[in-house]
Amino acid sequence: MHFAFPPRKTSNPPPYAVRxxxxxxxxxxxxxxxxAIIALGLLSFIFIASRLFRSxxxxxxxxxxxxxxxxxxxxxxxxxxGNPSFNEMVKQNREHYAEKHGYTTFFPNPADYPLKTAPVxxxxxxAMRHAMTLFPHSTWYFFLDVHALIANPSISxxxxxxxxxxxxxxxxxxxxxxxxxxxxxTYALKGDKVDLIxxxxxxxxxxxxxxxxxxxxxxxxxxxxxxxxxRAYNFQKAELHALEHIVQWHGTMLAKLVLVPQRIINSFHSxxxxxxxxxxxxxxxxxxxxxxxxxxxxxxxxxxxxxxT
Ligand SMILES: *[C@@H]1O[C@H](CO)[C@@H](O)[C@H](O)[C@H]1NC(C)=O
Numbered sequence: 001m002h003f004a005f006p007p008r009k010t011s012n013p014p015p016y017a018v019r020x021x022x023x024x025x026x027x028x029x030x031x032x033x034x035x036a037i038i039a040l041g042l043l044s045f046i047f048i049a050s051r052l053f054r055s056x057x058x059x060x061x062x063x064x065x066x067x068x069x070x071x072x073x074x075x076x077x078x079x080x081x082g083n084p085s086f087n088e089m090v091k092q093n094r095e096h097y098a099e100k101h102g103y104t105t106f107f108p109n110p111a112d113y114p115l116k117t118a119p120v121x122x123x124x125x126x127a128m129r130h131a132m133t134l135f136p137h138s139t140w141y142f143f144l145d146v147h148a149l150i151a152n153p154s155i156s157x158x159x160x161x162x163x164x165x166x167x168x169x170x171x172x173x174x175x176x177x178x179x180x181x182x183x184x185x186t187y188a189l190k191g192d193k194v195d196l197i198x199x200x201x202x203x204x205x206x207x208x209x210x211x212x213x214x215x216x217x218x219x220x221x222x223x224x225x226x227x228x229x230x231r232a233y234n235f236q237k238a239e240l241h242a243l244e245h246i247v248q249w250h251g252t253m254l255a256k257l258v259l260v261p262q263r264i265i266n267s268f269h270s271x272x273x274x275x276x277x278x279x280x281x282x283x284x285x286x287x288x289x290x291x292x293x294x295x296x297x298x299x300x301x302x303x304x305x306x307x308x309t
Contacts, residue, residue: 069137070104072157076144077123078107086301089308090146096309097153104138106131118231119238124207125226132214141218144287145208147300148266151281151288151307160286161211161264164191171258177247178204184248186259195256196221199266201279205247207240209265209287217256224250269293271303 074094078087094105108130110123124143131141140162144150159166168191176182179200195218197211212218224246225239235241247253262268267281269290281288288307293300 063137065137070098070102070135071138072098072101072103072140072142073131073135073138074098074103074105074142074144075124075127075131076105076107076146077110077127078146079111079120080109082146083301086299086304087146089301089305090149093149093308094144097150100153101156103157104135106134115231122226122231122239125222125239128212129219129222129226132218136214139214141212141214143208143210143212145289147290147293147304148209149288149290149304149307150286150309151267152284152286153309155286157211161197161260162213164194167191167194167197167258167260170260170264172261175259177254177257177259178244182248184254186257187254189256189258193256194258196253197258197260197265199260199262199264201262201266201268202275204237204240205244206262206266207243208289208291211265217252221246221253221256224253269303271296 074097076090076094078090080087091105091107094107097103098105106127108123108127110120110127112130113123113126115122128141128143132138135141140157142157161167161170167189171189171194172186173188174185177184177186179202195213195215199206199209212221225242227242230239230242230245233242235245247257262279263282263285265287266279266289267285267287268275268279269288270280272280272292290300290304293303
């Protein structure tokens, strides 16, 4: 069949046919745009909120560290009532060293802390906590007893001890955390996961020279160590025995602690009797421990002054 003309449109449209509307798709487009804007707004809100939350939760990596922040704070508790020339010698020893490496020093007075009847050696614990509030952006806090000197100021704490690779090289793994025979042994830790660096000597854990990394764990550790229960307990060796207790019986402590060889932070002065040759100070060592320096009619000041830099 062949049609000469296209079929004609009817001249009588059905009376109630719906007129094709132009406003409906316009409305839909507007609604879509509105929806997109709302979605975008929501997404950016979530993004900003998550950024805010992350920075306030204090992740060490993304945190802003003000320029000029000393990376290390050296803390020595100094009794202002002590011999002034001895105190001055100890202060200068730390200050010269700190200046050389851009660190800082802090010499708190033990009387500033509420020790009540607990032995004054406990002061080191609140002193470290105090240092963290005074220098809230520093990375490491190095406690060093007054009867010890920095004997080699050219050594930097980072290279000598705290660089993660260096920690992994130094850490002493799988030994009783409290010598000689604790059943609790040290773990192998990743260098960047370590928050407490300490050594042992023939008497136990060396509580007079240790390093703590700033962070939530450090605060928890110091608060747990300073527990009033421990202070009142009258451990024979005060805070040392409290420390030995918490590192052995609280797994969260052991999980952040490494032992390093004694001569890294605690070489013994040669005057000391009954000490193994391997732990006696040798030229170039970082720290000399003068415990017992006031024996045999000498004063600590005269013994120490020969090494004071
Ligand atoms: C020095 O040695 C004694 C033990 O003989 C120890 O208790 C003390 O923690 C050591 N001091 C330092 C600064 O390491």
